[in-house]
Amino acid sequence: MARSLATSRKGAIPATGSGSSSHPISIRDSNSPAPAVPVNPAPPAGRAGLRSEKKLGKITAGQPVTKGNRAGKSAKKKEPKPQPLKKECIICITTRQVSNCAGRGFKAIDGACDHFQNTCNVCIGKMVKEKIIKRELDEAVLVCAFPDCEHVLDYNTIMNMIFKAARENWDNALLKHHFSTSDKYVACLQANCSRYFSIEDCDDNSSIFKSKTGGGRTVTCPYCEADMCLECMRPSHGTDSCDEAKLAEENQSLELIKDISKPCPKCGANIQKNGGCNHMKCRHCKHDFCFSCLVGFGPMMQHAEACPERHPNILQDPRNWLPDNVNPANWMAAMMGDPPELPQQAGQALPPAVRPPINRPPNPVGPPQQPGPNGLFGLLQLMRAFAQNPPEANGNANGGQGQA
Amino acid sequence: MSASAKKRIMREYTECMKDTPAGMKINFDEQNMTKWEVLMDGPEGSVYAGGHFKLEIIFPNEYPFKPPVVSFRTKIYHPNVSNDDKGSMCLGLLRPDEWKPPNKVVAVLRLIQSLMVEPNIDDAIEPSIGNEYKENRKEFEKSAKDWVKRYAK
Numbered sequence: 001m002a003r004s005l006a007t008s009r010k011g012a013i014p015a016t017g018s019g020s021s022s023h024p025i026s027i028r029d030s031n032s033p034a035p036a037v038p039v040n041p042a043p044p045a046g047r048a049g050l051r052s053e054k055k056l057g058k059i060t061a062g063q064p065v066t067k068g069n070r071a072g073k074s075a076k077k078k079e080p081k082p083q084p085l086k087k088e089c090i091i092c093i094t095t096r097q098v099s100n101c102a103g104r105g106f107k108a109i110d111g112a113c114d115h116f117q118n119t120c121n122v123c124i125g126k127m128v129k130e131k132i133i134k135r136e137l138d139e140a141v142l143v144c145a146f147p148d149c150e151h152v153l154d155y156n157t158i159m160n161m162i163f164k165a166a167r168e169n170w171d172n173a174l175l176k177h178h179f180s181t182s183d184k185y186v187a188c189l190q191a192n193c194s195r196y197f198s199i200e201d202c203d204d205n206s207s208i209f210k211s212k213t214g215g216g217r218t219v220t221c222p223y224c225e226a227d228m229c230l231e232c233m234r235p236s237h238g239t240d241s242c243d244e245a246k247l248a249e250e251n252q253s254l255e256l257i258k259d260i261s262k263p264c265p266k267c268g269a270n271i272q273k274n275g276g277c278n279h280m281k282c283r284h285c286k287h288d289f290c291f292s293c294l295v296g297f298g299p300m301m302q303h304a305e306a307c308p309e310r311h312p313n314i315l316q317d318p319r320n321w322l323p324d325n326v327n328p329a330n331w332m333a334a335m336m337g338d339p340p341e342l343p344q345q346a347g348q349a350l351p352p353a354v355r356p357p358i359n360r361p362p363n364p365v366g367p368p369q370q371p372g373p374n375g376l377f378g379l380l381q382l383m384r385a386f387a388q389n390p391p392e393a394n395g396n397a398n399g400g401q402g403q404a
Numbered sequence: 405m406s407a408s409a410k411k412r413i414m415r416e417y418t419e420c421m422k423d424t425p426a427g428m429k430i431n432f433d434e435q436n437m438t439k440w441e442v443l444m445d446g447p448e449g450s451v452y453a454g455g456h457f458k459l460e461i462i463f464p465n466e467y468p469f470k471p472p473v474v475s476f477r478t479k480i481y482h483p484n485v486s487n488d489d490k491g492s493m494c495l496g497l498l499r500p501d502e503w504k505p506p507n508k509v510v511a512v513l514r515l516i517q518s519l520m521v522e523p524n525i526d527d528a529i530e531p532s533i534g535n536e537y538k539e540n541r542k543e544f545e546k547s548a549k550d551w552v553k554r555y556a557k
Binding site for chain 1: 407408409411412414415466468469470500501504505506
């Protein structure tokens with residue numbers, strides 16, 4: 001800020017040469033078209049001169065005031081000397097030169113509204129770019145964005161204002177949009193070609209139709225010579241009818257789907273996994289399941305025997321809740337008459353057959369005193385008691401995972 | 405951010421300073437002018453009267469060709485403000501397809517004020533609140549006032 005203030009002060013002092021404070025540009029009426037560009041603008045004297053011109057020649061949109069100009073009143077009566085005209089864009093608030101060419105400045109547009117007259121070419125280009133991004137390509141025009149102004153800038157006028165790159169981008173986008181929405185053009189089905197070609201003049205006798213077999217009209221791409229059927233818009237299917245071709249394609253698709261996906265065990269929707277862990281949630285029915293073994297997730301789920309996710313359930317592993325000084329194998333054998341069966345069989349995942357520790361042997365460490373806790377709840381109680389009163393030596397096989 | 409976008413934001417700020425809409429205060433940081441912090445009082449006569457709401461306006465790099473992003477930093481019970489930690493708004497001229505380069509932030513601020521007086525039910529981001537506003541105005545007003553007391557004092 002400080003710099004620009006200094007330059008404007010510096011520029012206001014000299015009163016000689018073109019574009020000085022004594023000769024500011026008179027401001028045209030907003031209704032009249034932009035003044036013609038001076039044929040032979042006087043070259044600025046130097047850097048300071050250029051800056052002073054920039055400041056003094058500024059036209060504020062819709063407001064014919066030259067900011068901080070001491071000689072503003074007298075200057076209005078005099079004829080302005082030819083010099084590069086400058087205007088401030090009402091969109092980007094940047095002062096730019098009025099020129100008659102495309103690119104950075106302002107281009108005089110005959111008959112355009114005030115708003116377009118005071119919008120620089122760069123901003124016009126950016127509006128066109130926005131139109132491409134928003135896919136507003138049905139009409140190749142710009143409508144004035146100001147409220148209650150319906151002025152339309154046509155294609156040719158815009159093309160004469162914007163940069164070459166912007167012109168090409170817009171042209172390509174318009175062309176592509178036209179091709180894809182028109183029924184007179186088709187795109188080649190080959191992925192490495194996909195160019196559009198016209199089928200407008202293609203009647204049955206046309207040379208573009210290679211063959212008329214199997215009920216389909218076959219057309220050949222003029223670029224890559226790939227055949228396609230115009231009836232069903234599929235790659236040429238020889239002597240088969242379109243229906244047959246469709247069926248074959250559907251079957252092929254189904255096979256591919258079978259190869260790359262698994263059906264949801266609940267609703268049957270085909271699900272493809274593209275990363276992440278095996279815990280899958282069906283987007284369709286919200287069912288949670290293991291993508292490897294298809295067993296549903298739940299509080300006590302157990303994966304199938306062959307599933308890589310399978311590991312002994314913490315709650316079902318007696319080593320996690322037996323005191324350290326008791327040998328689990330011996331204890332189980334004493335209690336059940338057979339060794340512990342771990343892990344469980346597949347399919348019995350929910351609910352798991354947890355064996356309640358009935359008739360617990362006397363425990364020297366100090367287990368909970370409730371006689372014979374039953375079922376899962378009893379197990380949890382036992383575990384909680386151990387968590388509060390942990391065994392002295394932590395020699396659990398599973399590293400003490402049994403905490404509730 | 406381009407120099408022209410900065411110029412434009414600067415110009416809008418000076419315009420806002422000259423003619424700030426009533427009940428509003430704008431905190432502007434010249435180092436980071438793409439983020440404005442606005443303190444807005446709940447409009448008199450609305451259910452939000454007496455509350456002070458902090459808003460954040462973030463200008464995209466493509467401003468003014470893309471709309472600014474407005475979010476309520478103070479929780480507000482309103483059909484057009486998302487009821488999450490973002491507090492975002494997306495309606496009317498704030499929508500990318502409706503925004504036009506000549507639009508100014510002042511217009512956005514005025515839109516927010518008028519929405520606080522009368523929500524736009526057809527464009528509700530919180531349909532349940534919108535429905536309550538339509539069907540059970542008393543309940544809506546009670547909740548809105550309660551939230552003002554709780555979050556916006």
